[in-house]
Amino acid sequence: MSAATRLRKVVIRHGRVSDLAAVMEIERASFPTPWSDAAMRRELECQENSYVLVAEVGDRPVGYVVTWVYSGEAHVLNVAVAPDERGQGLGELLMLSAIEEAISRRCRQVVLEYRVSNLAAANLYRKLGFVPAGLRPRYYLDTGEDAIFAILDKLQTPATRRFLSERRDAWQKEHDWTVSYE
Numbered sequence: 001m002s003a004a005t006r007l008r009k010v011v012i013r014h015g016r017v018s019d020l021a022a023v024m025e026i027e028r029a030s031f032p033t034p035w036s037d038a039a040m041r042r043e044l045e046c047q048e049n050s051y052v053l054v055a056e057v058g059d060r061p062v063g064y065v066v067t068w069v070y071s072g073e074a075h076v077l078n079v080a081v082a083p084d085e086r087g088q089g090l091g092e093l094l095m096l097s098a099i100e101e102a103i104s105r106r107c108r109q110v111v112l113e114y115r116v117s118n119l120a121a122a123n124l125y126r127k128l129g130f131v132p133a134g135l136r137p138r139y140y141l142d143t144g145e146d147a148i149f150a151i152l153d154k155l156q157t158p159a160t161r162r163f164l165s166e167r168r169d170a171w172q173k174e175h176d177w178t179v180s181y182e
């Protein structure tokens with residue numbers, strides 16, 4: 001890890017409408033069929049049953065995760081990191097933070113889908129304890145690709161909370177970012 005990386009600071013905070021342009025730039029660089037500006041704006045407008053967390057480095061949003069909450073279940077709908085900031089732990093930090101917020105919102109489980117071909121996502125979610133629970137055939141309308149549906153359940157149990165706390169400690173040892181929360 002370089003000295004420059006060691007000195008870097010990242011802020012995790014809730015997204016706001018003023019993040020829209022930066023978030024959409026990452027969105028368009030990350031997905032073959034990006035969300036529309038209007039859809040992302042709705043998420044950033046502080047919805048009651050959803051939350052957006054943004055990772056900010058030097059005043060620039062460099063990643064985000066969008067989660068919906070209903071019936072005690074948190075559904076991660078979207079997570080992305082700017083291409084030039086990938087591979088440095090920010091995706092994992094965002095996911096850990098989204099899971100921790102789901103715990104504080106008393107959710108029982110976190111669910112998500114990812115493309116069968118998305119190795120980075122598969123590895124990231126497995127590292128965080130998600131277990132593949134099914135296949136959704138031709139889930140992605142743009143390419144007709146299948147989705148894997150995965151679950152991190154028993155969120156409120158001591159075992160899961162201990163696992164996540166150990167994962168966070170390990171993350172800090174592996175990465176050396178200085179993290180603050182707003």
Ligand SMILES: CC(C)(COP(=O)(O)OP(=O)(O)OC[C@H]1O[C@@H](n2cnc3c(N)ncnc32)[C@H](O)[C@@H]1OP(=O)(O)O)[C@@H](O)C(=O)NCCC(=O)NCCS
Pocket residue numbers: 030031079080081082085086087088089090091092093113114115118119120121123124125127
């Ligand atoms: C998936 C994504 C959010 C990961 O963000 P990131 O900041 O690069 O990920 P991290 O550096 O935190 O990596 C965490 C773990 O993810 C996995 N991972 C990340 N990038 C990977 C890659 N290119 N290949 C394989 N595994 C990868 C690894 O398990 C990694 O842990 P490790 O460093 O101990 O090997 C990022 O690649 C991205 O924005 N992709 C485009 C959008 C997308 O596919 N989102 C997911 C939709 S389901």
